[in-house]
Amino acid sequence: MDDRAFTEPGPARPTAPGLPMAVLAELTHRCPLQCPYCSNPVELEAASRELSRDEWQRVIGELAALGVLQIHFSGGEPLVRRDLVDLVAHADGAGLYTNLITSAVMFTPAKVAELAEAGLAHVQVSLQGASAALAERIGGFRGGHARKIEAAGWVREAGMALTLNAVMHRQNLDELPRIIEMAVEMGAQRLEVAHVQYYGWALKNRAALMPTLAQLDEATRTVEEAQARLAGVLAIDYVIPDYYAVRPKTCMGGWGRQFFNISPSGKVLPCHAAETITGLRFDSVREAPLAEIWQRSEALNLYRGTAWMQEPCRSCIHAEEDFGGCRCQAFALAGDAAATDPACAKSPLHAGLFSLAGAEAEAGSDRFLYRNFSGGAPEG
Amino acid sequence: MSRLHLSAESVPALARHARLRFDRNRERWVLLVPERVMTPDEICVEILQACDGRATVGGLTAMLEQKYRAEPGVIAREVLALLQDLADRGYLIDREAA
Numbered sequence: 222m223d224d225r226a227f228t229e230p231g232p233a234r235p236t237a238p239g240l241p242m243a244v245l246a247e248l249t250h251r252c253p254l255q256c257p258y259c260s261n262p263v264e265l266e267a268a269s270r271e272l273s274r275d276e277w278q279r280v281i282g283e284l285a286a287l288g289v290l291q292i293h294f295s296g297g298e299p300l301v302r303r304d305l306v307d308l309v310a311h312a313d314g315a316g317l318y319t320n321l322i323t324s325a326v327m328f329t330p331a332k333v334a335e336l337a338e339a340g341l342a343h344v345q346v347s348l349q350g351a352s353a354a355l356a357e358r359i360g361g362f363r364g365g366h367a368r369k370i371e372a373a374g375w376v377r378e379a380g381m382a383l384t385l386n387a388v389m390h391r392q393n394l395d396e397l398p399r400i401i402e403m404a405v406e407m408g409a410q411r412l413e414v415a416h417v418q419y420y421g422w423a424l425k426n427r428a429a430l431m432p433t434l435a436q437l438d439e440a441t442r443t444v445e446e447a448q449a450r451l452a453g454v455l456a457i458d459y460v461i462p463d464y465y466a467v468r469p470k471t472c473m474g475g476w477g478r479q480f481f482n483i484s485p486s487g488k489v490l491p492c493h494a495a496e497t498i499t500g501l502r503f504d505s506v507r508e509a510p511l512a513e514i515w516q517r518s519e520a521l522n523l524y525r526g527t528a529w530m531q532e533p534c535r536s537c538i539h540a541e542e543d544f545g546g547c548r549c550q551a552f553a554l555a556g557d558a559a560a561t562d563p564a565c566a567k568s569p570l571h572a573g574l575f576s577l578a579g580a581e582a583e584a585g586s587d588r589f590l591y592r593n594f595s596g597g598a599p600e601g
Numbered sequence: 602m603s604r605l606h607l608s609a610e611s612v613p614a615l616a617r618h619a620r621l622r623f624d625r626n627r628e629r630w631v632l633l634v635p636e637r638v639m640t641p642d643e644i645c646v647e648i649l650q651a652c653d654g655r656a657t658v659g660g661l662t663a664m665l666e667q668k669y670r671a672e673p674g675v676i677a678r679e680v681l682a683l684l685q686d687l688a689d690r691g692y693l694i695d696r697e698a699a
């Protein structure tokens with residue numbers, strides 16, 4: 222059996238995109254938490270701009286027709302939407318595999334039961350830390366930690382798959398061993414240990430979040446030991462931080478290739494951070510059929526395949542594997558979205574990035590800028 | 602939670618969150634699981650379809666042996682390895698153990 226996550230062969234030519242496998246449906250940017258590394262854009266979309274239930278239901282039908290197999294309901298906090306159960310039922314009815322990405326603090330036993338009834342297959346709960354004090358400092362929300370642990374139990378009782386997503390950084394890496402034990406106690410099947418990726422809010426908070434090299438080595442050892450010990454009980458996915466990496470991540474499996482993102486107001490984005498690249502124009506599901514956007518969107522076609530690449534990517538043997546890394550990171554750090562991702566050792570910026578990470582980790586302020594609708598709130 | 606060990610007496614069934622579907626757009630079977638789309642080959646699809654929560658591993662192996670006129674033992678090993686692998690990923694449950 223083939224275990225590669227997404228096996229659809231991708232197009233090399235920008236004019237012939239393959240069929241997309243999965244979509245991230247950002248239902249809203251509203252969220253009771255204020256994580257300083259939130260992957261939402263710094264300019265959050267107002268509730269009044271959000272797609273309505275009817276609009277989402279039409280889009281979900283178009284997704285299934287287009288070949289999408291999995292839908293990840295995300296946000297912000299998707300539980301803020303009163304129509305979430307309807308949308309899950311609609312997606313399940315259209316044959317899509319449904320996943321809910323949530324902080325879980327708004328769950329109630331009744332809501333969990335309704336979602337299970339609607340066909341929800343998988344719930345992914347974010348963890349900010351292992352101790353309540355630290356987790357609640359990071360999320361900026363009192364009482365959230367205990368609620369999460371309780372809600373995870375309801376999810377398991379309802380028979381849904383549970384993944385925990387722990388976003389790791391300098392402030393919480395020391396709690397990693399305890400986070401792994403919590404995942405086992407909570408009955409999760411999977412734990413994602415993901416180091417922060419630096420764009421948007423996280424870029425603003427980079428000095429407070431960047432891990433030290435010693436912390437990173439320790440985390441890698443901890444994860445490898447746990448992976449061996451917990452085989453068959455808990456699967457642990459591990460994402461190392463870009464700034465200390467040698468090869469970049471295959472961001473989104475390649476731009477416009479297998480995934481896309483729909484923003485709360487209906488913009489079709491190649492990834493959730495793509496709006497950080499200024500000057501791109503994204504099409505909206507309010508203006509055109511999805512199939513047409515997938516084929517013709519200027520923004521999607523811009524970095525599809527490999528034809529747009531510059532050196533050193535253009536002549537690199539890894540070009541078809543990692544597609545030159547992350548376009549958003551290239552834009553943020555090299556000032557050019559078509560540049561080689563500076564996370565790659567072949568980028569001329571790589572060495573500078575590595576030493577910058579070390580310097581920020583040693584000397585950076587620990588004070589957060591919290592995510593909110595008015596440009597951020599400094600930690601008091 | 603502890604590891605699920607399958608044997609010939611186990612009664613395997615796909616977990617609620619592992620869904621075997623025919624993908625009309627790509628004209629092939631897919632096993633949809635958290636964060637992944639797996640593409641089972643023909644024989645694997647047959648094995649998964651036989652995991653109906655009633656047949657034992659031994660029973661469905663015998664059925665396949667007969668159908669493919671295979672030498673005893675060969676299919677049994679393969680079936681058990683495949684199913685144990687899926688169980689380790691949390692995609693299979695054992696109705697016997699439950």
Ligand code: SF4
Nearest residue numbers: 252254255256259297
């Ligand atoms: S990262 Fe934190 S603030 Fe952002 S949507 Fe998730 S829970 Fe909310």
Ligand code: SF4
Nearest residue numbers: 534537539540545565
């Ligand atoms: S040079 Fe470009 S294609 Fe080669 S490994 Fe680096 S990012 Fe990937």
